[in-house]
Amino acid sequence: xxxxxxxxxxxxxxxxxxxxxxxxxxxxxxxxxxxxxxxxxxxxxxxxxxxxxxxxxxxxxxxxxxxxxxxxxxxxxxxxxxxxxxxxxxxxxxxxxxxxxxxxxxxxxxxxxxxxxxxxxxxxxxxxxxxxxxxxxxxxxxxxxxxxxxxxxxxxxxxxxxxxxxxxxxxxxxxxxxxxxxxxxxxxxxxxxxxxxxxxxxxxxxxxxxxxxxxxxxxxxxxxxxxxxxxxxxxxxxxxxxxxxxxxxxxxxxxxxxxxxxxxxxxxxxxxxxxxxxxxxxxxxxxxxxxxxxxxxxxxxxxxxxxxxxxxxxxxxxxxxxxxxxxxxxxxxxxxxxxxxxxxxxxxxxxxxxxxxxxxxxxxxxxxxxxxxxxxxxxxxxxxxxxxxxxxxxxxxxxxxxxxxxxxxxxxxxxxxxxxxxxxxxxxxxxxxxxxxxxxxxxxxxxxxxxxxxxxxxxxxxxxxxxxxxxxxxxxxxxxxxx
Ligand code: SF4
Numbered sequence: 001x002x003x004x005x006x007x008x009x010x011x012x013x014x015x016x017x018x019x020x021x022x023x024x025x026x027x028x029x030x031x032x033x034x035x036x037x038x039x040x041x042x043x044x045x046x047x048x049x050x051x052x053x054x055x056x057x058x059x060x061x062x063x064x065x066x067x068x069x070x071x072x073x074x075x076x077x078x079x080x081x082x083x084x085x086x087x088x089x090x091x092x093x094x095x096x097x098x099x100x101x102x103x104x105x106x107x108x109x110x111x112x113x114x115x116x117x118x119x120x121x122x123x124x125x126x127x128x129x130x131x132x133x134x135x136x137x138x139x140x141x142x143x144x145x146x147x148x149x150x151x152x153x154x155x156x157x158x159x160x161x162x163x164x165x166x167x168x169x170x171x172x173x174x175x176x177x178x179x180x181x182x183x184x185x186x187x188x189x190x191x192x193x194x195x196x197x198x199x200x201x202x203x204x205x206x207x208x209x210x211x212x213x214x215x216x217x218x219x220x221x222x223x224x225x226x227x228x229x230x231x232x233x234x235x236x237x238x239x240x241x242x243x244x245x246x247x248x249x250x251x252x253x254x255x256x257x258x259x260x261x262x263x264x265x266x267x268x269x270x271x272x273x274x275x276x277x278x279x280x281x282x283x284x285x286x287x288x289x290x291x292x293x294x295x296x297x298x299x300x301x302x303x304x305x306x307x308x309x310x311x312x313x314x315x316x317x318x319x320x321x322x323x324x325x326x327x328x329x330x331x332x333x334x335x336x337x338x339x340x341x342x343x344x345x346x347x348x349x350x351x352x353x354x355x356x357x358x359x360x361x362x363x364x365x366x367x368x369x370x371x372x373x374x375x376x377x378x379x380x381x382x383x384x385x386x387x388x389x390x391x392x393x394x395x396x397x398x399x400x401x402x403x404x405x406x407x408x409x410x411x412x413x414x415x416x417x418x419x420x421x422x423x424x425x426x427x428x429x430x431x432x433x434x435x436x437x438x439x440x441x442x443x444x445x446x447x448x449x450x451x452x453x454x455x456x457x458x459x460x461x462x463x464x465x466x467x468x469x470x471x472x473x474x475x476x477x478x479x480x481x482x483x
Pocket of ligand 1 (some may be wrong): 283287288386387388389397418419422423424436437438439
């Protein structure tokens with residue numbers, strides 16, 4: 001009978017640990033985000049990221065969310081792997097067996113490819129679906145060495161990367177100081193093409209997100225960026241209005257002038273569609289907006305319309321019966337789990353069927369959908385806006401939260417509410433804490449990086465006793481330019 005018990009457990013739609021972690025997350029949420037559309041605590045525990053694992057970067061962006069010391073820390077594979085292991089173990093113990101997590105720090109491609117691959121493997125072992133966060137300025141050789149083992153066979157069935165491309169960045173090979181977003185398009189395309197080649201030659205699938213920091217200077221370029229990027233190979237276009245956080249020497253503009261609705265309006269203009277971000281709420285909508293959908297040819301459609309009661313009922317059924325399902329499970333297991341849900345709630349099949357019929361009807365009917373599918377014109381595409389907060393607000397808000405106090409200042413109270421509903425968390429196994437990324441960058445990064453500078457100092461530069469040509473000296477200074 002033992003095997004029957006094991007089978008029952010393995011095919012249980014939602015694991016007990018997941019249920020418990022979701023319930024804990026829901027209980028922790030402040031009342032204002034416990035809405036019908038909230039995904040936290042019902043579908044997922046939120047997104048996770050690493051910190052202090054490789055703070056160094058070879059770009060000089062404006063702004064940069066890392067503290068001034070970050071570039072004085074040596075990239076060290078052994079340190080990276082030990083930290084990733086400890087942070088992931090802590091996340092899994094508190095937040096349950098499955099989540100999406102970013103391998104993020106300074107620049108991930110400064111890691112040796114073998115260390116990068118091992119870090120991803122560690123994250124997977126702890127049930128995390130990893131995504132590497134990069135400026136994308138690497139080539140096929142690096143990607144192949146990451147994706148393939150010493151025997152030339154793929155180490156992974158799929159890789160996920162978030163590529164950061166925008167005019168706030170300085171240092172890209174061939175385009176050190178882009179003046180317009182359009183100038184970056186060939187680099188965006190080249191980034192996607194590397195993954196296409198990897199898939200064609202070695203069968204490694206990919207998921208690519210495009211990240212753009214939004215400032216007053218490039219906000220009006222958002223619509224064209226979206227039109228240019230929608231068929232490059234990305235499946236998520238994510239926009240981060242800049243905040244006053246990190247290295248103050250890199251703050252250039254009035255980031256406080258970036259209103260959420262104004263930025264979202266530019267994103268909608270680029271998508272050419274209303275983006276219904278309230279169908280699925282991800283934490284606090286003052287932090288995050290997400291619209292899930294797909295392009296069919298030139299047009300973008302949402303997976304659920306926010307003005308259709310039937311769609312909203314389908315969402316509620318999804319939360320009720322499928323919330324917490326591990327969609328990344330092996331296909332056979334996933335099918336078995338879904339079959340159990342359907343057996344217990346057969347009316348779900350009709351709900352799903354009607355949902356599909358509505359999607360087809362809105363897309364112009366069966367013929368239009370089949371034609372688009374044949375031409376490969378169906379492109380899943382999620383739009384995201386993530387608004388980090390200013391350090392001068394996060395610091396007092398966090399201090400008060402640590403003391404269990406609520407601020408009387410409306411701005412600081414708003415910050416506290418957002419921190420409590422945070423969607424993007426980082427682990428501190430040494431203190432047992434899990435903190436919002438805003439707190440990591442605004443409060444904890446400076447001391448953490450100062451410690452890492454001692455632990456992992458950069459190699460000393462050789463003293464040059466002979467005079468060198470001015471051009472050579474300048475090149476060396478640029479390469480080691482501190483953050
Ligand atoms: S609190 Fe900060 S890190 Fe968390 S979701 Fe809000 S903006 Fe993002």
